[in-house]
Amino acid sequence: MEGGMDSPTPRRVVVAVDESEESMHALTWCLSNVVSSAAATKSPPPKVVLVHARPARPLYYPVIDGGGYVLTQEVMESMDRYMASAADTVVAKARNICAAMSPGVRVEARVEKGDPREVICGAAEEAGGADMVVMGSHGYGFLQRTLLGSVSNHCVQHCKCPVLVVKRPNNDNKAQ
DSSP, X not given: OOSSTTSOOOOEEEEEOOXXXXXXXXXXXXIIIIIHHHHHTTOOOOEEEEEEEEOXXXXXXXXXXXXXXXXXXXXXXXXXXXXXXXXXXXXXXXXXXXXXXXTTOXXXXXXXXXXXXXXXXXXXXXXXXXXXXXXEOOOOOHHHHHHHOOHHHHHHHHOSSOEEXXXXXXXXXXXX
16 A cells, blocks of 8 residues: 555654744644644654754854954864753753653754754755744844844745744733
8 A cells, every 4th residue: 555544654843942932832832732633633643853053163263353352273162062062951951841741752853053044944854854844933023033034934935844933922911
């Protein structure tokens, strides 16, 4: 039999994670709404692929930065170690959330250096493609989006699968 209902293929959901609470909220939303709905229908849970993009290290050789400090190779290597440690912390936090909320879910974690827009879109296309990308919204205003660019907007425009951007509820309006 070729594919179809008799041979279900586990789904693959890419979840973009970073240091922000918005990304962790998107992960918990995904586990509560996408993963748990698979369990409710007795379907195999989707594989959750956690993706974290580390900024690529700029090519600095002994130069003086704006504050008059020399950025030596040792300083740059120390910065790399710090960024790797920060990435490990983000992924560990995300794995712990997955284990607590969805103990049976299969989790894969990827940390790559590069532009988050390209890393997330690349992860969505790998290994036959993702069925969905889930990411948080940082809630930037027009000026911040214009100056910094919007990772979520880029992914919505360039990923070949659906992209779900999860906004955090506005806690200021809870009493209303």
